[in-house]
Amino acid sequence: MLKKSTFITVFFLMTYSLKAQTVVNAFNTIIEPTIPMALTNPLYDEGSPMSYNPADVATKGAAFSLTYTNQGGTNFDGYPSGKIGSIKLRGDYYAADSSLSGMPVQIKNLKHLLRFNWDTFQQSASDISDVWWATINVIFDAGPADVEPDPLARDYDLVIQHVSYEQDDFKDVPNNGKGRYWYFARDTITQQLKPFTLHLNGQSYEWAVRYKFFNYPADSANAYQNDKVHIKFIPMNNNDTIPFFDHSLKSFVDATKEYLQYLPLTTAERELADQKVADPDLWIKGIAAGYEVYEGSFTVGNLFFYTSQDTTAPAAPQNLTCSLAGTTVNLDWDDATDADFEHYSVYRSVNMGAFVKVADSLYSSQWQDVNVSPNDQYQYFISASDRSYNASTPSDTCSLGCQKPDLVITHAMIQKFGSDQITVQVEVLNVGYATVQNLENVALGIHASADQVIGAADQLIPLQYPLSGSLAPGNSNTFSIELPVEWTSDKHFRLLGIDYNQVVDECQEQNNMFPLWVKKCKTTGPLSISGTLTSGLYASNDAITIEPGTVFADNVLILGRAITGLPANAFDKQNVNLLIGSCL
Structure with a gap:
């Protein structure tokens, strides 16, 4: 069943006739001259009228409605479409304004910030006689940026399908030496289709990637196509296609190069593909979105079609929490609210080291870090990216495991023995990145242990030592302290770490101990x-x-x-x- 029963489609069709429509009465009609933006209807004088609402151009771009009626035959009748970028009208060529449309742009300079926005509708288009494809065509050209593209010289074609009249069978067509043939990208081990995946509102949508080659006889009128490579992205589930596109064009262009590795190409085919596919010097001069129509009678169109250039990052993720369950850290945070949210990334620091990305392309607001060490300290933050891969500022940081303090004991030295006490000199170093204030509020702990092994039953003595003021990063302070110990038997003492709450906990025992064994x-x-x-x-x-x-x-x-x-x-x-x- 085709995607044509959503609310937005029904609403559009109910209200379309109420709006002030303008009928396209030429092959090409410029509807926005500065970008420029145009509508193309090769069937304008063949009983298949196209119309649009001029008041909608500013918000919906090259939106249109086409009432198609086949005039006979089963061949390709045309490609009624909206077009953004360079256009030719009555012999005059209008180059695109890159600041408005993002084109022309060479592939080597193409950024994810350029997105295409497109949605379609179909009415009475599912009869057995109806044959059509809703597709985007990217217009590449090897000539200078402001020169009209030459379609006959175009050796790299990229087509992105939204929906069609039927489900594709995804079968390869062998090379018989008489014309076109193709391969679908497949996993090199399982030979299953290797899908290209997009995400929208937390859902994933997959396309098969088809590479079409040509092998016409040398004396054929079509032999010029033998140097071409035509790539088409075809939805793997025609009954559950992506609701609309608001995605990076670069993602598709890059995939055409990446997916070559999943094709069973001959040496000659691979050499041709490496030469033609996504040549970095090619210019993208425009994109068109519309319908390849063949047979039947139906109404189809674009609900909207335009490009956008996004440099605004989404908001930082909120309310990050982390909890430990055994050796697994569970992270949870609020769902992103940005309309163009794409995915999350997770960054982790271990034992106060640099933050490193440990997870990417997450589409839900939970993640698990498995096999963590209970003796290490972990810190995490989350970043959100939009569909132009603009990354947000980091979320707040959450921490788990041992909290290593900024202040550490670098050495402890016996200074003087007495009959019932020992004087120890201790040096404290600030190993953090910020000045520690109010040193008089920092506590020191001492364990007394008879067996040189600190255990839960060993005596813990919290002490205050005579420091005050602040300590800058990298600076140390030395002080002396009298250990209040009754010397009735041999004891062993261990100076422990520093805790800002005047409590020496197990974690700081692990991370900030300096041994000082004293035998009476x-x-x-x-x-x-x-x-x-x-x-x-x-x-x-x-x-x-x-x-x-x-x-x-x-x-x-x-x-x-x-x-x-x-x-x-x-x-x-x-x-x-x-x-x-x-x-x-």
């Missing part, structure tokens, strides 16, 4: 050191006696960190690691 050694009385000593164990000291002349050092190193506060000029040599006292 039990000692009695004054201690003395002499000779070359071994590093690695430490004691808290009531008193230390260093015998003159036996040790020469500017700094005593503990775990590679310098101890400060020793008397100036007390030692002469550097980098001496010492065993102080003994551990019982």
Whole structure:
């Protein structure tokens, strides 16, 4: 059943006769001179009148109605159509204005911003005797931009079908050396049709792509066609065709080149196709939309036909949310409301790295990221694109997984032992991209663990350390802190990361820990050191006696960190690691 019963078609047909119609009484009639835009009716004097409403040209472009009556025979009668771009009228050639129509334009300069907008209607066109095709023809030419195209020299044809009187059978026609033959693009493995797909309002529509070649005998009057390649996009479901076109012309032109790989071409055919199909130096000088009519009696036409050049991006997607289910992240956001919305793209950052596109050509407002790591941090944003592939600004970002703070501990150093406490020097670095304000509100946590493995039962001690002001990106700040630990037994301590809510959580344990293992050694009385000593164990000291002349050092190193506060000029040599006292 043909697409002719939609509301817009019925409404159009009911009201068409009420409008002020102008009958086309010439082969070509210019209806808008600046673009220019024209109507072509090769049957104007053969009992098939075409009419249009001049008041609609500004909004509907080359819309028309044709009442066709076959005058006999079964051959092609003509192509009544609307045309946008260059036109010839009574011997004069009118070149298109590219600022208004987007043409002329060379294929190499063709952008997705140029879209064609087209819809059709049919009335009483489904009788068994009715034969017609609603198609767009793109007019290519190798001559200069402002010169009239030569149809006989055109070796690359592109036809886009909207709907026709019957469903195509999609059968290849073999080359018998006597004329035209064709191949349909097919999957190289399954040999099923390789569809070209467009989307409109969340629905997908598919076309088969047919490549027609010619092999006429050398003495044939049609032998000049042997250098041509004719490509036609044919709807795969003639009963469910796209409601209307508002799509990039470049998408079709690019596909004619891309789909060559899905054809069983001979070497000679491929060489010809590579030479002729979508030659980047060809000019697009116009496009026509109308009906190839053969037999029957019916009324058909364009509801609208015009081109548009869109450089306005759609609105950014709203209300992005993300949730984790096992190892899958579920993203959800509001549906786009832009009339020319085409698709969404998803961008992801892992562990604060650069955002990378991980999904494209999404036509619904949900997406799943599978097999994510529970120990990593993920951030996402969504971008929407219209049918000219203008991309929106990013949506808001949603985050999952471990939140790595801007402030990290770069090292912790034992500074001083006491009988019941240890003084530690800590350096904090801003690894983020913005200044961290109000450092006095930032918290530090310490885990006490007897087995050097942090577990849920281990003691967590939240602390405030003496910092204030702000910290710029790349800058660090060093401070000292007294660990309030009762030294009744050996303990191991781990300095944890920083959390702006003064809570050290599991995620920050994973991402911002700096180990500082401290073994409490039990000692009695004054201690003395002499000779070359071994590093690695430490004691808290009531008193230390260093015998003159036996040790020469500017700094005593503990775990590679310098101890400060020793008397100036007390030692002469550097980098001496010492065993102080003994551990019982």
